[in-house]
Amino acid sequence: MRNTCLNMVHELAKRDPRVVYIGSDPGPGTLTKMQSEFPDRFYIEGISEQNVIGMAAGLAMAGYVPYVNTIATFLTRRCLEQVAIDLCLHGLPVRLIGNGGGMVYAPLGPTHTAIEDVALMRALPNMAVVAPTDAEEMRRFMPATLDWPGPIYIRLAKGKDPVVPNPDGRFEIGKGRVFGGPAPVVIAATGVTVDPAIAAAQALTVDGIAARVVAFQTVAPLDVELLAEVTGDARLVVTVEEHVRNGGLGTAVLEALADMDRPLPRVIRLGLPAAFRHHYGSQANHLAQEGLSREGIEAAVRRALK
Amino acid sequence: MPAKPSDFSAARLDARSLALRKLVIGALVAAKRGHPGPALSLVEILRVLYDDVLRVRPDQPDWRERDRCILSKGHGCLALYAVLADKGFFPVDELSGFCTYGSRLGGHPEFGIIPGVEASTGALGHGLSIGLGLALAARMQRQDWRVFVVTGDGELDEGSVWEAALSAGKHHLENLVAIVDHNKLQSYGLVSEVQDLSPLADKWRSFGFGVVEVDGHDVAALRRALTALPFEPGKPSVLICHTIKGRGVPDAESNPDWHHKNALTEAELASINAALGDFANA
Numbered sequence: 001m002r003n004t005c006l007n008m009v010h011e012l013a014k015r016d017p018r019v020v021y022i023g024s025d026p027g028p029g030t031l032t033k034m035q036s037e038f039p040d041r042f043y044i045e046g047i048s049e050q051n052v053i054g055m056a057a058g059l060a061m062a063g064y065v066p067y068v069n070t071i072a073t074f075l076t077r078r079c080l081e082q083v084a085i086d087l088c089l090h091g092l093p094v095r096l097i098g099n100g101g102g103m104v105y106a107p108l109g110p111t112h113t114a115i116e117d118v119a120l121m122r123a124l125p126n127m128a129v130v131a132p133t134d135a136e137e138m139r140r141f142m143p144a145t146l147d148w149p150g151p152i153y154i155r156l157a158k159g160k161d162p163v164v165p166n167p168d169g170r171f172e173i174g175k176g177r178v179f180g181g182p183a184p185v186v187i188a189a190t191g192v193t194v195d196p197a198i199a200a201a202q203a204l205t206v207d208g209i210a211a212r213v214v215a216f217q218t219v220a221p222l223d224v225e226l227l228a229e230v231t232g233d234a235r236l237v238v239t240v241e242e243h244v245r246n247g248g249l250g251t252a253v254l255e256a257l258a259d260m261d262r263p264l265p266r267v268i269r270l271g272l273p274a275a276f277r278h279h280y281g282s283q284a285n286h287l288a289q290e291g292l293s294r295e296g297i298e299a300a301v302r303r304a305l306k
Numbered sequence: 307m308p309a310k311p312s313d314f315s316a317a318r319l320d321a322r323s324l325a326l327r328k329l330v331i332g333a334l335v336a337a338k339r340g341h342p343g344p345a346l347s348l349v350e351i352l353r354v355l356y357d358d359v360l361r362v363r364p365d366q367p368d369w370r371e372r373d374r375c376i377l378s379k380g381h382g383c384l385a386l387y388a389v390l391a392d393k394g395f396f397p398v399d400e401l402s403g404f405c406t407y408g409s410r411l412g413g414h415p416e417f418g419i420i421p422g423v424e425a426s427t428g429a430l431g432h433g434l435s436i437g438l439g440l441a442l443a444a445r446m447q448r449q450d451w452r453v454f455v456v457t458g459d460g461e462l463d464e465g466s467v468w469e470a471a472l473s474a475g476k477h478h479l480e481n482l483v484a485i486v487d488h489n490k491l492q493s494y495g496l497v498s499e500v501q502d503l504s505p506l507a508d509k510w511r512s513f514g515f516g517v518v519e520v521d522g523h524d525v526a527a528l529r530r531a532l533t534a535l536p537f538e539p540g541k542p543s544v545l546i547c548h549t550i551k552g553r554g555v556p557d558a559e560s561n562p563d564w565h566h567k568n569a570l571t572e573a574e575l576a577s578i579n580a581a582l583g584d585f586a587n588a
Contacts, residue, residue, distance in 0.1 A: 040446055041446070043442075046472070048472070050431070050466035050469055051435045051469035051470045051472075051473055054432055054434075054435020054466070054470065055435050055436070055470070057425075057435070057436050058437060058439020058441070058442070058443065059440075059443050061424075061425075061439070061443075062439070062440055062443030082432065082466070085426060085429055086436060090417055090425070090426060
């Protein structure tokens with residue numbers, strides 16, 4: 001997914017002279033082809049996230065569409081004020097490519113994991129937050145970033161993530177996608193949790209518990225219209241995210257449901273506890289431990305319906 | 307040993323400098339609040355920029371080829387508002403609405419709201435990075451417009467300023483000019499005691515800037531410096547302006563109590579009136 005995203009920046013640069021790449025201190029060889037083809041639109045500015053965000057704002061003020069690439073947690077925590085003021089307050093079209101959203105960097109510990117990044121970003125006015133499900137979706141999504149008017153936070157997953165089918169091949173920022181027909185159980189997921197959510201819904205449906213999935217790759221602005229439509233007759237809504245349970249997709253869904261002029265369905269929010277995690281291991285270890293695997297999602301639905 | 311105001315500036319204020327200060331103080335008195343000290347140290351810097359240096363069009367504030375001037379020390383905005391109004395970016399009458407609910411003129415300047423304001427500032431340490439991006443953009447577009455970023459001296463405590471300075475030096479941005487309003491006082495007290503910046507000129511030199519120091523209330527000296535850019539070929543420039551916080555109101559000069567005011571006492575108003583004329587504290 002990351003390689004696809006970065007290669008797409010290069011592809012977009014070929015077709016749009018406004019595209020500029022800014023890396024802080026990525027791995028050697030990152031986007032060397034773009035660097036040699038467009039040296040004047042390729043910047044490596046060092047480990048200085050505050051400056052990089054301000055610099056991107058200045059470039060955007062003069063008509064460019066900068067893509068800033070670094071580790072997700074440094075892009076959201078370290079320079080939060082620059083993101084809020086320089087990008088969101090000015091409403092500038094800067095794209096933040098956050099590497100390692102969620103527990104991707106689990107072995108590196110809590111300084112490197114990004115598990116409250118969506119909460120931080122979606123709290124900021126004008127910021128769009130998008131967590132594509134897989135590399136193919138990333139390829140569909142990136143062209144839509146050229147003309148979105150405000151800033152976008154792009155949450156990257158680990159890579160080689162399972163591909164979620166998308167028969168019509170479309171991606172629209174701010175629009176969700178439904179998998180399955182009308183059902184009393186609705187599982188709302190984002191990013192890489194869409195795949196296990198679909199698997200869980202299929203298993204439950206086969207077992208006589210009709211469930212469908214609504215994928216909100218765009219967490220902000222949330223597709224409230226679609227949420228209203230799919231939860232109209234729902235008995236149970238389950239949200240699933242690789243993120244702390246406060247402030248992310250689950251919170252966004254609860255807020256939107258509460259704002260609808262109708263009784264709330266039962267809502268269960270699956271996610272990580274709101275705590276720094278002091279275990280290492282792999283991303284999969286953490287997701288399984290916190291019930292964010294197919295089995296965990298399925299079990300949560302069964303428990304709720306008992 | 308605290309430095310005395312006379313160590314910073316020997317320049318006298320002429321009629322235009324006094325007239326602009328009257329606009330600053332008029333807005334402050336009407337609002338009964340604002341940052342007088344940080345605005346009064348800035349008046350000559352902004353006056354010379356807008357009178358003699360910047361290529362801008364007050365009737366077309368978003369003219370693409372204009373020079374960009376960012377007031378990174380956004381709390382000095384009363385001086386910026388006075389100069390922008392005086393130059394015709396918006397009506398002078400608006401100054402009396404400073405900080406009121408329906409006014410465009412808030413306690414820090416906002417981009418997209420106030421004609422002529424190039425960036426929303428107030429949180430310190432943002433302006434030079436934005437200016438860096440703009441200066442790179444001008445170079446990429448082969449445009450000859452320039453970027454001026456006015457910072458405070460207390461603002462230089464922010465690490466982001468030095469991140470931006472590193473990048474500006476690396477990119478040899480001749481079209482980027484930082485201007486430091488070095489009034490020697492920050493909110494708490496003396497800059498030299500809160501977080502000493504010396505040797506300030508050497509710091510900027512070591513980051514790859516051409517450096518000039520000037521009496522920041524000396525209009526002729528400011529004009530000479532700012533019409534001889536860049537200070538060194540192939541380098542960004544920094545003009546360190548030695549100024550007096552609160553300049554023009556004797557009680558306010560180099561007095562940290564005048565950094566920000568929520569109200570003016572009778573004695574303070576009397577001090578203002580004695581220096582600049584008759585302001586009624588409505």
